[in-house]
Amino acid sequence: MVRGKRFFLARALPAVALCTWLAGSASMQAQAPTPLDAGTRKLAHDIFQQLIEINTTDSVGNVTTASKAMQQRLLDAGFSKDDMFLGGPNERKENLVVRYHGSGKKKPILFIGHLDVVEAKRSDWTTDPFQFVEKDGFYYGRGTQDMKESDAILVTTFIRLKQAGYVPDRDLILALTADEEGGKSNGVDWLVKHHRDLIDAEYVLNPDGGGTDLDHGKPVSVDIDATEKLYGDYQLSVTNPGGHSSLPVPDNAIYHLAGALTNLQHYQFPFELNAVTRAYFQKLSTLEQGQKAADLKAMLATPPDTAAIDRLSAQSPEWNSMMHTTCVATRLEAGHANNALPQLAQANVNCRILPGYTLEDIRQQLIHIFNDPKVTVRYVDDAGNVYEHAPDRKQLPPAAIHPEVMSAMEKLSASFWPGAPVIPTMATGASDGVYTMAAGLPTYAVSGIALETNDVRAHGQDERLPVEAYYRGVDFYYQLVKMLTSGE
Template identity: 60%
Template structure:
């Protein structure tokens, strides 16, 4: 999951910071949350040697102990190491269920790269350290804690609340959300989905800046550029060279920009942000938000890599290989081109555009297929954005007014990918809401010495609890 880059639509004004959790001794809820967080961090769930099933079973046992029945708990998956946890909190059925998702797997972490053991939960100088503390076992711990708390309180929601903690969001061929939708949709079918692996809450210098709802995300697709040639002895070169063909195609791609594309979220983003900036940038933002957008303004804004990603599909070469011997003409030359496709655009149309841009019949371009647990290719399809449901935005606004008065609520669109793409494709509107604040200048997800602030974690527990009740209380 990519936390660092997102699109924002400002919906309210910035305000003050009111800490929710201090350094005092922990109350029972926060102690439980800490214990669960520690347990999850210390279970290795990497794709190489880890075991997601172990983490799923550990959380299932806690939920059973809290009173969830066996009929409402499922631990299942396509193989023994990649089982997913699904639990249903029964409500009155007045409204359709809400699905809450998080992934249990984490990216690889090498002990020699870290200052501490990445699979040892460490609290130090106001931070929790460990692989997955930011991406995203903190969210898993928050959800399990609050499901248990609500159960112990004998809370009766007006709708079923479903929790799914899954495998292979970070990679691998056994994505849990995809598998559940295909094999057991009835376990997780819902009116909409809340994904704690998106919609980051940002802070800077200790002060909250914004709280986000991720309503959409770009589509991740890899393309292979390949040139093949009979080769020969390097002492007798010819212009027909696989590396030259590939290099020419990549050079043409480098100078190409995909067509300007805006939607309701990005148009409103630029419209609102124009009031918070000055000079030429402010004017360009206003101009690009108009219908139709001003091409010159879009061109100037696109000189910024960040704004360019907001206005276009992007494709960039990320890996390169070629040749088989230093004294031989290359028989093969290949490149991986990673595209982040604007929601609603067809990946097949992007493929056709890349072929036109490459403009070389000796460079073959194909979509790099992803495979499912059965080994079959998973088709790449457009991911629709989710409409901003007033029910969700109003619940967020109310919860923010209690916990973080004055902090702006924003609608976001991630340039990275989350499991929300599977639920959106399946027709379930999905909203990324991380519920806890992350330092925008200290993003360590997927990196060395991953960490989150201790009070931020406990504040996230409280925020999520209030949000769940707001979304599921009788009206």
């Protein structure tokens, strides 16, 4: 997940938080951001460059190479190999888990970051996607936004703390993992299933989400993803004996498939809010004016006004996605010859599912929407395997943000991005947090990166990150970790 998988607030909002999120405090005071010393800046630069220039795509890349490179960085900084674990289901997808020992006064904090990146073709880019290029005030390369910048920040933070002789009031655990972007070997899932003891923690910070939105350089909001939607792919299939195209029949596989997708196009999943999205919309209703403000209030009423929901959904795809499960056709394939009736027609439907519903719940709902026995609906996992039934996995309803996390974020944000409120949000995409949350580990997407909302290039051509945004993120995360573990 990254910034492209979460919504953007179109205007600055006062802090939105449930009252329970605001209890407690982190007593350490935030320091104003200052230029990094030359040694730290070089360390952070070199780690970032090293990660970008290791190809970690699923097709031809190697996550293990990146894991071992970061392991060596940490060994060179004084970490013991006894406090590291390197392993995974195959030789290309080994994950790195590192433990930084603290005083043990509190339970550990787990930091997760995926090392893999999406595919990138050199012919599509103006630079080599697997070369770390600095130009015009930006760092270019695949993973500069999603999410090798945050991996580099986490490794840099652990090294800086070690070099300073810092003793946190709890253990800090760093897990750098494989296959968040797809593939057969998701590292967080594998660690939860096979080495839960290595990553057990009070809560998890995941920098693959959240972050600060900028509008022409002005901070708009500092977001914490307190929950997220669940990702699911479904294969629609229609088979037919086929035949000569000169003898058309109404029982055409493509027509059945088209009818099913038309039904989906016109279907709206039920409206639903959770604690996070309701708090967000309640605050928004006090800031908007005119019809939009009236519609927000009507949407929040009991019972909600359906006409208001329809108007708000039409005005903003982001709001629509926060209110509903969404499913959309993303791929089509049919037929085997121009002069033959199709024997097979298939489509992929991609869904982003509200917390509380399982992947199988949505498969059954799609069958109901299509209402055609000729259309078979199967589940497709991240590795592309197709199953008759979907798992019963679901995204759990959001839990309250840990008070010390909320307090630290508010203090730090006031220093780093004055005037930008801290906003608990629901990511409309998905991340590896789905595995940690399902394992009972409260997970919050917290990033120190600030980006212009019109320059989100993750997964896209010429992915890039502003140079100074990166170094400010290095400073931010170092202060955040110290604030959460100072014991003051």
